[in-house]
Amino acid sequence: MDLDKFSKISESLRQYRRAELRDFESDIGAKPIEKLYVDALPGNAVLNSVLSSNTTFLLGRKGTGKSTVFAKAQSSLRGKSEIISVYIDVKSLIEVLDSNTSPVVELESMGISIVAYRTHLLRKAMLGRVISELLKEIRANSEKLTLLDRWRGKKKQYDELMHCLSSISERVRSSRLEQHEIPILQRISQQIRVKKQQENSYQKSDSARVGGKASLTQAEMNAELNESSVDFDKTLDDTEIYNEYSDVVLKSFPFGEIIEEIQTLISEAGLLRLVVFFDDFSELNFVDQRLFVDVVLSPLNNSSNETIKLKVAAYPGRVYYGKIDPGKADTISLDFSDLYEASEVQEMERSAASYAERLLVARFDAFEVSMNDYFDFSSEIERIEMMRLIFQASFNVPRIIGHLLHTLYLDRISKSQKITNASIRLASKKYYEGTIEKYFDRMNRYALEPFENKLDRHNQNELLRYLINEAKEVRRKISSGDVGGGYFINIKGTPPTSHFTVIPGLEEVLASLEQNFFVSRYKNMRDKNGNGVIAYALFLGLCESERMVWGYPEGREFRHYFQQRCFEYTRAIHQFLSRNQTIKCNYCGACHPMEIKASLELYKWKCPECAEGICGITNLAEDFKDEVEKLDKEIMLEPVELEIVSILHDESKRMRAGEISALIDKTHQLVGRRTSKLRDMGLIIKEQDHDGHMKSNLTVRCEETYFGEKH
Known part of the structure; x- marks a missing residue:
């Protein structure tokens, strides 16, 4: 039992950064990705789909292996001399931007607020940096492929084209206010001011309390702070304003020149295409995602005559295609419920457990150790059950598997003890309590962020507690015989209540909990009435922490366990939402019941009270607002x-x-x-x-x- 190698195996799975895994080259040799890559489907089906000649969107939650697939795909493409491939980590480019570096021009006379100006320039800088990095990578990869040798006798000189790409790269990086951008920024600034005036009219007492204590200069500073980028983004909820704004931003970049120069490079060098991998796309907020697609991706994809193909990594439920035709793009999901969809849960679980085993076997083999030395496989059946438990404890997310192995290293391996089913359950519980569960409290208590973020997290926490209490109540009713008739009578011990079903329309409500691994979509199925529903599962560590049984009873008679009506939570979630949400007009402030949501959607959310404002769903949390006000801002x-x-x-x-x-x-x-x-x-x-x-x-x-x- 090599303790050091087991520790490195867990670390190689835990790491977030792109899966080139250079830290482990001394242990497993050069190009670790070649040894460590394991496709989620047999026959490398996911990889082959990404390598296809279509634009591809690769979907998966954090840690599901999107970057690993991209790394392997790019490694494969490097062996093809007729293709240039470049990798752009969108989020890392944005992280280095500084919102305070933009020069402030005379704005008052133009009617543009400072926040609107700075938010706009930061947004342009972000998009410009992505385009600039793309051109830089194209130049670097061209030199690696020694394209100069292919350029003899061509119409356009190689050095001239490289100089042109460099010049465009520098030009798009410069973020400055242009004349054609002023009208839309004036309109957005006016919208922000109107909104602030309305908010102040609703909260006169607060305004009086703040006003009068500050000098004029301080008041102006406070106004700038209050006009946050959140207010800017809210104005873009208006489709007309967003379309005008995105068109203005698009005009700021010379895409005609960019596409022409890339096409010249491809044709003159005798190449087939340029393949661009955009990673961490979903780390952008929704407005920036839309602009990223409309300003960067769509022109590249739609105007290049098939010479440019895009590969974009994104989160499920957070994909905006814009003018990219989804019918002409491939969309691949890495979440197990999509990859291994089958008519029965048991068949899906077998496929998912098989991937978990293949992933671990490849990782242990790469470090030249045997799994048998670390896992207590007393029989083949025990091995199958343990791999199934690894899947259940991790939802097949490689990064979570790495965290589980890290805890198992501390709990078992460091003491020269083999891993058992009980130790995996305990590791899952510790990971939940030590990492996932603390997410809500620590962020809400200490994170310096907009109130809307804290409110959303608070409501998600309330919803999670509500689901847990509902599961415990269902467990009580099953045990007492209040539900199910004779169906549950043969269950021995505590009945499992880890899964529940809802109608597809509630996916959005559960999206945040799913993104953070409190719950996971498990299977699309039919309820007893033949209607389509989605089965969700609570995280195994959560169930262990709450002393609930995860899964379903053994036996053929329980193969449709979760189709029982007591596990249908649609009505319960609607009741939760009705107590915690309302529909409010952004103009007159009138509130409307959630029951009229469908009617308002038909009329594009126009307020039925004043006919002027636009309505939106608002969370009710006055008590929570008071809690946030009491937090110590000094330590945030x-x-x-x-x-x-x-x-x-x-x-x-x-x-x-x-x-x-x-x-x-x-x-x-x-x-x-x-x-x-x-x-x-x-x-x-x-x-x-x-x-x-x-x-x-x-x-x-x-x-x-x-x-x-x-x-």
Whole structure:
């Protein structure tokens, strides 16, 4: 039993950053991706789909392996001299942007607010940086392919084209206000001011309390802070304003020139196409996603005469196609419920467990150790059951499997004890309680972010508690014989209540809980009336924490266990929503019952009270608003800073910026800057280690403030 290799296996699965896994080259050799890649489907079906000549959207939640598929696909394409492939990590480009670097021009006379101006320029800088990075990567890859040798006797000189690409790259990076952008920014600024005036009229007492205490300059500063980028984005909810704004932004970039130069490169060098991998696309907020598609992806995809093909990684339910025809693009989901969909749950679980086993076998083989040395496989049946449990405990997310193995390393392997089913369940419980569950409380208490984010997280937490209580109530009713007639009579012990079904229309309600792995879509099925429903499963660690049984009873008579009516939660969730949401007009402030939602949708959400405003769903949480007001703003950190101190606390060791970045999905440059800031705040100690690397760990003050017993 090699403890060090097992630890490295778990680390290689836990890491967020792109799956090139250079940290492990000394252990498994060069090009680790070639040894570690395991396709989610037999015959490398997912990889082959991504390698097809179509534009492809690869969907999956965090940690499901999208970057790994892209890394393997790009590795395969590097062997084809007729194709150029480039990789763009969208989120990492945005992380290095600084919203305070844009020069402030004379705005008052133009009727443009400072926030509208800065938000716009930051948005342009983000899009410009993506385009610039694309052109830079094209130039770099062209040089690697020695395209100059193919260029003899061509109409356009190779050096001339490379110079042109470089010139365009520099031009799109410069973010400045242009004359044709002023009218739409004036309109957006006016919308923001009107909205603020309406809010102030609803909250006169608050305005009076704030006003009068500040000087004129301070009042102006407060106004700038209140006119947040959230207000800017809300104005873009209006389709007409968004379309005008996106057209204006698109005109800022010379896409005609860009497409022409790329096509020249492809044709003159005798290439087939350019393949561009855009990763972490869904990390953008929804407005930025729309602009990214409309301003960057659509022109590249639709105007290139098939010479450019896009591969885009995104989260399920957060895909905006814009002017890209979904019918002409491939969409592949990495979530197990889509990959292994079958007529029966048991068949789906077998396929999912098979992938979990293939993934682990390949990982252990790459590090030249045997799984049998670490797992307590007393028989083949025990092996099958344990792999099925790995799937159930992780929803087949490689990163969660890595976290489970890390906990198992601490609990079992470090003590030279083999892994058992009971230890896997305990690891799942610890991961839930130590990582997933703390997500709500820690972020709401300490994250410096818009109130809307805290409110959404609060409501998701309330919904989760509601689902857990509903599951416990169903368990009580089954045990007492109040539901199910004689169907449940032969169940031995505590009845499982980990799964529930809802109508497809409630997917959006559960999306945030699913994105953060509290629940997972499990299977599309039919209820007893023949209607289509979706079965969801609570996270195994959550069930272990709440002392609920996960799964379904053994025996053929229970193959349709979750189709029983007591597991249908549609009505219960509607009751929860009716108590926590209302429909409110953004103009007159009138509130309407949720029951008229369908009617309002027909009339494009026009307010039936004033006929002027647009209605929207609003969460009711006055008590929570009071709670947020009482929080200590002085100790709040930006979300990424909170992630950094949380990782340092959880890992309990000194760490390099690269080690931290690998676990929180941020660039090491960003982590380096933020740890320096946290050091200046007295929360982190940064010191050079004996190996020459700068490492960080938490100060006593930081531990006591954010992780002390009282919290």
